[in-house]
Structures are given as structure tokens and as C-alpha cells.
Amino acid sequence: MNGFSQPGRVERVFWPILATALLLALWCYSVRWSGTRVFPSPVEVERGLAELLRHHVLWGDIVDSLRRVAYGYGAAVAIGVPLGLTLGWYPAANQVVNPVMQILRPISPIAWIPVAIIFFGVGDDAAVFLIFLGSFFPIVVAAINGVSSVPAVYRHAGRNFGLTPPQLLAKVLFPAALPQILVGLRIALGIAWLVVVAAEMIAVDSGLGYLVIDSRNSGKRYDLVVAAILLIGVIGLVLDVLFRRLEKLRSVRWGFRFES
Amino acid sequence: MSQTQSVIAPTALKTKLSVDRVSMVFERDGKQTDVLDDIDLEVGDGEFVCLLGPSGCGKTTLLNAMAGFLSPTSGEIRVDGEIVRKPDPRRIFVFQERGVFPWLTVEGNIGFGLSKLPRAEREKRIAHYVKMVGLQGFEKTYPQELSGGMKQRLEVARALAVNPDMLLLDEPFGALDSITRLIMRGELLRIWEAERKTIIFVTHDIDEAVQLADRVVVMSARPATIQQIVNIDVPHPRDISSQRYLQLRDGIFQQIGLAHKL
Numbered sequence: 001m002n003g004f005s006q007p008g009r010v011e012r013v014f015w016p017i018l019a020t021a022l023l024l025a026l027w028c029y030s031v032r033w034s035g036t037r038v039f040p041s042p043v044e045v046e047r048g049l050a051e052l053l054r055h056h057v058l059w060g061d062i063v064d065s066l067r068r069v070a071y072g073y074g075a076a077v078a079i080g081v082p083l084g085l086t087l088g089w090y091p092a093a094n095q096v097v098n099p100v101m102q103i104l105r106p107i108s109p110i111a112w113i114p115v116a117i118i119f120f121g122v123g124d125d126a127a128v129f130l131i132f133l134g135s136f137f138p139i140v141v142a143a144i145n146g147v148s149s150v151p152a153v154y155r156h157a158g159r160n161f162g163l164t165p166p167q168l169l170a171k172v173l174f175p176a177a178l179p180q181i182l183v184g185l186r187i188a189l190g191i192a193w194l195v196v197v198a199a200e201m202i203a204v205d206s207g208l209g210y211l212v213i214d215s216r217n218s219g220k221r222y223d224l225v226v227a228a229i230l231l232i233g234v235i236g237l238v239l240d241v242l243f244r245r246l247e248k249l250r251s252v253r254w255g256f257r258f259e260s
Numbered sequence: 261m262s263q264t265q266s267v268i269a270p271t272a273l274k275t276k277l278s279v280d281r282v283s284m285v286f287e288r289d290g291k292q293t294d295v296l297d298d299i300d301l302e303v304g305d306g307e308f309v310c311l312l313g314p315s316g317c318g319k320t321t322l323l324n325a326m327a328g329f330l331s332p333t334s335g336e337i338r339v340d341g342e343i344v345r346k347p348d349p350r351r352i353f354v355f356q357e358r359g360v361f362p363w364l365t366v367e368g369n370i371g372f373g374l375s376k377l378p379r380a381e382r383e384k385r386i387a388h389y390v391k392m393v394g395l396q397g398f399e400k401t402y403p404q405e406l407s408g409g410m411k412q413r414l415e416v417a418r419a420l421a422v423n424p425d426m427l428l429l430d431e432p433f434g435a436l437d438s439i440t441r442l443i444m445r446g447e448l449l450r451i452w453e454a455e456r457k458t459i460i461f462v463t464h465d466i467d468e469a470v471q472l473a474d475r476v477v478v479m480s481a482r483p484a485t486i487q488q489i490v491n492i493d494v495p496h497p498r499d500i501s502s503q504r505y506l507q508l509r510d511g512i513f514q515q516i517g518l519a520h521k522l
Contacts, residue, residue: 152360153358153359154361156329156355157359157361159329160327160348160349160352161352162348162349162420175361175363241489250402251364252363252499253404254362254404255401
């Protein structure tokens, strides 16, 4: 047996920290050795981050980005899940809308930016719309697949106990499809976080995406650019970790495989 | 042969279920398959009947038709004189343990069909059936953490909780190990003797059929017809080494066309 197969408590913390430290060191020395004057070292980035915090602009940007994601993603969940459940439940309806969906689905939300600006002008609404578009399709598709792959025994059992179709949808198909729907929701949340940054670079003048592009445009402050990028990564990670906790809820756990 | 052969249920019992000239034809890719051919059967109220036949012979199809999940191509199935057209909580189909809902606890599963009852009554019923199938202490447990036999008992409890007249069991113990299977047979008989539901039990296990049933319906290979109906006139608890038991079992062995003496 080697030490990596079953990491203990200490190893589980130690090795990731060591890997991160090595990466930071590599970054630091690369900047120094190459003698670049444009790309910042970790220390400069840390100073930039402190500067942003001191001027109290950072929290506003974070809150703006999260708010846009909450609206766009929230709308996608609120519309996408019921729609997907219905389409999965009525395969005939699914066949009607499926071609349109399959065409719209692979289009990057970024491509919609000009369209979004025509519809909503430059502002929050355009960004929210783009986030909605980006997260809507994975959610709908996950819900459709979730419902249509519910084993026939569950449907039969539900009907046997005298459930009406709406009850069957609420009490059998939805809970049976929920693990798969959660997977779709998690992917969609990741996409929403990608899209908000892109949308903020073009359609609005606040948020983390705007911070990136604004730091570059106003005086080539690459220390701030990299600080914002790292922050985007960390917040994305936090969102994902929080979401994963949902998968451990006891009523959906059966649908996921966990190690050990 | 000394077995009594009759299509009619023993006259002492009121007819619960009648299958009248039922045939079933499945169509797939333009090809027609005859699954059931002209089945006639009557089952008395409170009777325990086993449908016995080789795998794929159509006995599960017949059970599905009795439950109302499938409608026969021709002929009629009646329960209490009423034609079966759709599933009904008065007759509950028990799948292998695959049928329990993994997103509900033991309590949630048993209470699944009881949402119309007032809360106190529902909880009383749940507690009653938890106890009957011996799942005390597991009320808040999810099926994932139960053994196969426990899941099977849970599904039987969920079925019994809605107080059906009939249980339709589709090879319920097929996925269990042989010792658990023996225990489960005993449990089922105990529950049947306590509640006197009409039970239709599909199996391909000859011993299981002879151990459990009042009558064993021996079905042929596809398209399934009823080959013979055997009355098992051995009182419970059955001595599985008694002369009569062995005689009945061997008769069925021969009937089903298995070379018993190789």
C-alpha cells in the first residue's frame, strides 16, 4: 500500500497546501527570472488585493456579480426544472421542442451579447439574461433525462397506489429524478459563474468581470487583474463546494456514489 | 394422479378474481408474439394461488394484466365482478425489492399510500406494519442501508398498509439468498394467516409454490396456457418431507416437463 491510496486527516490537508505553495513559488520565481515588468508576482497581487479592500470597491463588485447570478440562475431553475419535468413526462411534447432546443443549446451565451444589449440595453438586465440563457439548457436537459430514466417500477407503484398524474409527477417522478436534476443544476451553476464574468466585461460597469477589464484599461494594473481572476476562481470553488453539500442530503444520496 | 384438477375455486370461497378466456398478443417491430393463450382461472376470496412456470412463459404478463397495468388482447379479468381496467389500491402489485422508493425512509415508504388518512391514524398504521414485518428501529432508515430481505419486507408492508383485498407478488423473493428466502416464505404465510388477503404469487420455483399455495397453477411455455391446477391439500405448517408433499411436488415436476430423474 502506498500513502496516497487512503490519505489520513493530516495528509489530506498537508499535500494540497504543499502543492499550492509550490505553485506559488514557481509563479514567484518565474516572474523574477523572466524579469517581466507587466505580469505581477504573488506579492504584488496580494498588495493589489489589499488595496482594493481598502478602497471598499471589492465587496460591491462581489455582491453585484453574485446578485446577477442569483437572478439569472434563479430564473433558469424556476422555469427550467418544471419545463424539463413536463417535457420528460410528455415525450410527444419533447419531440416538438427538441429540434429547437438542440440548435439553441450549443450556442455560447457569449454569442448572445449583442442580442442581449439590443433587447435590454447596457445594464444589469442584459447580464442577467445571458446568465439565464447559459444555465437554462443544462437544467432543462437534466430534468428531461431525469424523468425519462425513472424506472418503470416506480411509476407503476405510484399508479398502483391511486396517484393522479400531477401527484405522480410530484411524489414519484420528481424525487426519483432529483439526483440527476441536481447534477444538471450544479453544471449550470458553474456555467452561470463563467458567463457573469464575460457579461460584465461588456454589458455593465460593475462586478468582478468589470474589475478585470477596468483594471487593465485604466493604467494596465495587472496586479489587480490577477487579483480579480484569483477571486473569481475562489468564489466559483466556494459555490461548487456549497452545492455539493446538497448531494449529501439523505433523500437524494441514493442517486450518488460516494467514495467509502 | 390423485391431484384434483379444477378451474373453479373451492366452492366454500366466494370468487374474488376471475380470468375469462384471456389472450395476450404483443407486437414489436411488426412481429406478433402470442404471450397468453386462452387463460381461464378463478381465485377464491382469501385464497393463496401460485402461478408457476418457466422463465419468460408469460406468468408475469398475466399478473400485470390482473393488476391493470396491461389490458388483455381478448377476454376479461374481473375482480369482485368488476372488469379490471386500470391499477387500483385494492390490489397491490409487489415487485422484487426494486419497488421501494429510495428517496423515502422506511416510514415514508409504508405511509406512501396513506396520505388521505388523518395524521394520527396514519402513524398508527405505519407503526403497526413496521412491527408486523419486523422493522422496528429502522423507521428513519433509507432503503439504501437495508438488506435485500428487509427491503422486500418493507415493500410488503407498504402494500399491506393500504389494506388491499389482494396482493399480486411477482417473484418477490427471487433476488434473495436461499436462507433469507426460506425465512421470507414463513413470514409471508404468517402475514397471510393473520390478514387473509387473496394472494397471487408468481414463481418459477416449484418448492416455493408447493410450500406456500392452496393451489398451484402450472403454466406451459409461451404462448402460456394453463397446463394443470394442483390442489395442495397439506395443512400449514407444512412438513416438507411428508409423503403427500413429496408426491405433489414430484407430480408438478413431471408436469412441468423437467427431467426429474436424470
